[in-house]
Amino acid sequence: MTQPAAPRSASTSHPPATSVRADAAPRLAARGLVHRFGETTALAGVDVDLVDGGSLAVMGPSGSGKSTLLHVLAGILVPTAGVVALGGREVQSLSEKERSLLRRRRYGFVFQFGQLLSELSALENVALPAMLTGSSRAQAEEAARQWLGALGLAGTESRRPGELSGGQAQRVAVARALVTRPEVVFADEPTGSLDQATGHDVMRLLVESTRAVGAALVVVTHDAQVAAWCDARIDMLDGRVVAAGAVPGSGVGPRPGELEAIRATAVPR
Ligand SMILES: Nc1ncnc2c1ncn2[C@@H]1O[C@H](COP(=O)(O)OP(=O)(O)OP(=O)(O)O)[C@@H](O)[C@H]1O
Numbered sequence: 001m002t003q004p005a006a007p008r009s010a011s012t013s014h015p016p017a018t019s020v021r022a023d024a025a026p027r028l029a030a031r032g033l034v035h036r037f038g039e040t041t042a043l044a045g046v047d048v049d050l051v052d053g054g055s056l057a058v059m060g061p062s063g064s065g066k067s068t069l070l071h072v073l074a075g076i077l078v079p080t081a082g083v084v085a086l087g088g089r090e091v092q093s094l095s096e097k098e099r100s101l102l103r104r105r106r107y108g109f110v111f112q113f114g115q116l117l118s119e120l121s122a123l124e125n126v127a128l129p130a131m132l133t134g135s136s137r138a139q140a141e142e143a144a145r146q147w148l149g150a151l152g153l154a155g156t157e158s159r160r161p162g163e164l165s166g167g168q169a170q171r172v173a174v175a176r177a178l179v180t181r182p183e184v185v186f187a188d189e190p191t192g193s194l195d196q197a198t199g200h201d202v203m204r205l206l207v208e209s210t211r212a213v214g215a216a217l218v219v220v221t222h223d224a225q226v227a228a229w230c231d232a233r234i235d236m237l238d239g240r241v242v243a244a245g246a247v248p249g250s251g252v253g254p255r256p257g258e259l260e261a262i263r264a265t266a267v268p269r
Contacts, residue, residue, distance in 0.1 A: 060236030108177030
């Protein structure tokens, strides 16, 4: 087992920040990422490796480039320079349509405000991505029902987002992100709208269930306690990684029975 080390300061020649397991080939690898918005350089040369089952927190002050990094890694933005490779295949040269398909089929997303569709039930919100990637309605709804159960939401299937608490809505968002068995999950301030206890509950489920399906996770957060749930963390400033390292003693593991329920869940890739 990898022994966690204290975060270390990064030099200009530091190795890529990685979501731990130095021996594993990265699922998503980024090298030399630069992104400019006009005169503003949001990313000034960032290297990142995300490994299967690993989790990486991205921290830093407002304007340091965290969201831009997430958007470039996820293929929402095309970098001005640098390379992003998923499973060894470069993605930044794909067409807009191909990147859109990639995001739908191989990535999951969790945002600060779950962005659930208000007119759909919790079950329909979770089933929708599975249907969009080719599952029948019956298959998708069965997978959605299992995910909702695994995340402690049995009984909420028919409720609309407006009838859920903030924590329940974010857990539905986690289920929706994972129902397609993505390879990488991107979360931007996933607990930003929640109180601390509820936020920890959501982070625990997000980290453990992402790990259980073998996906890589990247979490943008302002909150060091949220980052502490991840295996590793990078700190950004002015578009650069200024510190990178493993997070000591991260996570406390799932509650009894929870991981089994999660493992038994989800539609095949
Ligand atoms: N669409 C855009 N157009 C122009 N400049 C942008 C755009 N998006 C971000 N920027 C600029 O790029 C830099 C990095 O922004 P980014 O949103 O990535 O930072 P952040 O660390 O995520 O900030 P926050 O914590 O406030 O969300 C900032 O200077 C920001 O003003």
